Amino acid sequence: MTELAVVGVPFAPPTRFAVPGRIAVGEQDAAVWRTATLTAIRRETADVVTVRLAVPGWAGHLPGQHLMLRLTAGDGYAAQRHYSIASAPDASEHIELTVDHVEGGEVSGWFHTVAAPGDTVEVRGPVSGFFAWPGDRPALLVGGGSGVVPLMSMVRHHRARRLDVPLRLLVSARGPEELIYAREYGAETTPVFTRSAPDGVAVGRMAAAHVAPLLAEQPAGGWEAYVCGSNGFAEHASRLLVAAGQPVHRIRIERFG
Numbered sequence: 588m589t590e591l592a593v594v595g596v597p598f599a600p601p602t603r604f605a606v607p608g609r610i611a612v613g614e615q616d617a618a619v620w621r622t623a624t625l626t627a628i629r630r631e632t633a634d635v636v637t638v639r640l641a642v643p644g645w646a647g648h649l650p651g652q653h654l655m656l657r658l659t660a661g662d663g664y665a666a667q668r669h670y671s672i673a674s675a676p677d678a679s680e681h682i683e684l685t686v687d688h689v690e691g692g693e694v695s696g697w698f699h700t701v702a703a704p705g706d707t708v709e710v711r712g713p714v715s716g717f718f719a720w721p722g723d724r725p726a727l728l729v730g731g732g733s734g735v736v737p738l739m740s741m742v743r744h745h746r747a748r749r750l751d752v753p754l755r756l757l758v759s760a761r762g763p764e765e766l767i768y769a770r771e772y773g774a775e776t777t778p779v780f781t782r783s784a785p786d787g788v789a790v791g792r793m794a795a796a797h798v799a800p801l802l803a804e805q806p807a808g809g810w811e812a813y814v815c816g817s818n819g820f821a822e823h824a825s826r827l828l829v830a831a832g833q834p835v836h837r838i839r840i841e842r843f844g
Contacts, residue, residue, distance in 0.1 A: 616646040617712055620657065625706045626681070628698075631767045634688045635733065637673060638698055642710060645680045648672050649719035650741040651813065654712030656684070658694050666693045671736040671815075672713065675743035682710075685767065687733040718841045720744075720813060725753040725806040727833075729824045731793075731816030732760065732767075737841065738815060739768055742775065753806040759793050759820065795827055802831040809834070815841045 623640040630636050648654075652672055659665040674683035688699045720726050720741045728738040735758045745754045756776040760766040762783035772778065779793045802810070812833050814824045821842045828838055 616644075617714065619644075620709045620711045621645065623656075623682075623708050623710045625702055625704055625708070627704060628702065631685060631769075632765050634699075634765075635685060635767050636688075636699060637683055637685045638702065639674075639681060639683050640708070640710065641681050643680055645682060645710075647676050647678070648682070648713035649716065649721055650675060650744040651719040651737045652713035652715055652740075653737065654682075654684075654710050654714055656694065657709040657711070658697060659709070668694045669714065671740070673736050673739050673743075675740055675747045677747070685733065685736045685739075718813065718815070718839050720811070722748060722750050722752065724811045725808060726755075727801055727810035727812045727828075728754070728756040729793075729798075729812065729814045729816075729828070730756070730758045731820035731824065732765075734814075734816030734820065734841070734843070735767055736815075738813060739771070741813070742771075745775075753810075755801055757793065757797055757801075757824075759816070793824060793827065795831060798824075798827045799831045802828070802833055809837065812838045813841075814838060816843075818842050 621642050621644055623642045625638055626641050627639040628636055653669050654672060655667055656670050657665055657667045670684045670686065672682055673685040686695050686698045689695045718737060722744055726741060728741060730738045738756060742754065742756055754775055757779060758766070758776060759779045759781060761781050763769065763780065763785060766778055777797060779797055780788060780790055781792055782790065784790045810833060812828050814821050816824065821840050825838055825840060829835055
């Protein structure tokens with residue numbers, strides 16, 4: 588995913604925050620730069636790869652959080668970027684990041700054209716509790732393009748822990764060939780294709796017809812909505828949610844670009 592800018596009311600996580608019964612992360616741990624070794628690269632689409640990193644001492648994260656990554660060249664020049672964590676939290680001391688190839692991007696370009704297993708980078712985090720989902724409330728996830736990355740961490744966590752709380756994902760892509768994680772989606776996911784689609788599937792921008800049915804069938808306690816994508820997508824999706832009856836104070840937005 589591309590560099591993030593969190594939009595909304597600033598949120599300061601408590602000294603310790605946790606996935607219930609699993610992982611607690613202290614602020615001191617999250618502030619330490621750690622060496623991460625690249626162990627695997629897999630291609631998601633023509634322009635998107637997922638990288639798996641071994642991070643000794645990684646204390647864990649909440650689904651929806653991101654981290655700071657630092658790449659240092661041989662001459663000492665360093666570039667830093669924020670990347671959403673794509674993997675579910677576990678105790679393996681491994682994390683996965685999904686990286687969109689940004690034209691001219693120093694770090695994304697390196698991951699796509701140079702990086703190989705055994706290479707190292709530095710990471711610090713996890714960062715931000717505002718967009719985190721601890722798995723304790725119904726989650727309505729709405730992502731556009733690479734904005735699905737932090738939402739996929741939530742989906743994977745939901746599956747790994749076999750959580751009972753309802754979770755639904757609406758994900759928008761230009762076409763099937765650009766749908767990140769296409770092989771992983773299940774019954775919880777509704778894809779929306781804006782430019783091309785398989786036979787029998789409508790083509791068009793995410794609309795009220797996609798959102799309204801989910802809001803019409805509210806789970807107990809209502810949905811907590813998480814929206815992630817470009818500025819334009821986040822604005823559009825949020826307006827759809829509000830128009831369908833989702834309370835504004837229960838929409839969390841993360842934008843990029």
